Amino acid sequence: MAKHKLIAGNWKMNGSIAANDALVRAVIAGLAQSDCTVAVCVPAPYLAQLQMLRHGSALELGAQDVSQHEQGAFTGDVSASMLKEFGVRYAIVGHSERRQYHGESDAVVADKAKAALAHGITPIVCVGETLAEREAGKTEEVVKRQLAAMIHTxxxxxxxxxxxxxxxxxxxxxxxxxxxxxxxxxxxLRAQLQAATPHAQRVHILYGGSMNAANAASLLAQPDIDGGLIGGASLKAQDFLQIIGAARSARA
Structure with a gap:
């Protein structure tokens, strides 16, 4: 049975109470009866606002990170149990910005995913190569290493x-x-998942490199692209809704 596409917006470190209100109301208004899953992953201070704004709608709530720890002396961290209290369904882990600027290793990313899963939150696990790695022919090696750590843990x-x-x-x-x-x-990535679990087809594999309203349809038409992790375009309601429309047309 074909699964729904998943379109998840990553607001990164953007937003304000007023801007969030306008953006989310516009997105919800444009979400007709949808046969794809739509989420927005927002900065932690706005989770309470989004929990209220999305109430009664089809829009799902996501976080941009989660701690690998359950509780304790980890200043600035947010645990999966805390996120769960706000109705969070998804949490991004291992985004390249976290790996680059915060030194997150494959092992730490895998532990964060484990913490999310323990509380019924779906981790959106990011993998990807740098330009130098691609030019050196190491794309497959890099992404398989990153996913292998996730499978191992x-x-x-x-x-x-x-x-x-x-x-x-x-x-x-x-x-x-x-x-x-x-x-x-x-x-x-799909082949690697298939080697690890008989349920690999359940896993949404999203494309997360500058998907926008102009290129979404051609990317989402590919057989193993199950949706998108959307950055800048998710901050513009019309662009985000166009990508969602493309996902509806290209249902997996």
Missing amino acids: NGHCISEIAVAYEPIWAIGTGRTATPEQAQQVHQV
Whole structure:
């Protein structure tokens, strides 16, 4: 049975109470009876606002990070149990910005996913290569290493995650992998998941490198691209809704 596409917006460190209100109301108003799943992953201070704004709508709530720890002396961290209290369904883990600026290792990312899963939150696990790694022919090696750590730590729960392929050279740069380049990597990830679990087809593999209203349809038409992790375009209601429309048309 075909599964719904998943479109998740990543607001990154953007937003304000007033801007959030206008954006979310516009997105919800544009979400007709949808056959794709739509979420927004917002900065932690806005979770309470979004919990109220999305109430009664089809819009799902996501966080941009989660601690690998349950509680304790971890100043600034937010635990999965805290996120759950706000109705969070998804949590991004291992975004390239977290790996680069906060030094998160594959092992830490896998532990964060484990913490999310323990509380019924679906981790959106980001994998991807730098431009230098792509030019050196190491794309497959890098993404398989990153996903292998996730499989090693989470074992039989691996079918409950989502994966986002985000080529680092295409994040916020306006450059995008061609549909063929993206599909090639998604196919590699799908095969790796199939080797780890008989339920690999449950896993949404999202494309996360500058997907926008103009290129969404061609990317989402690929057989192993199950949705998108949307950055800048998720901050503009009309653009985000156009991507959601493309996902509806290209249902997996």
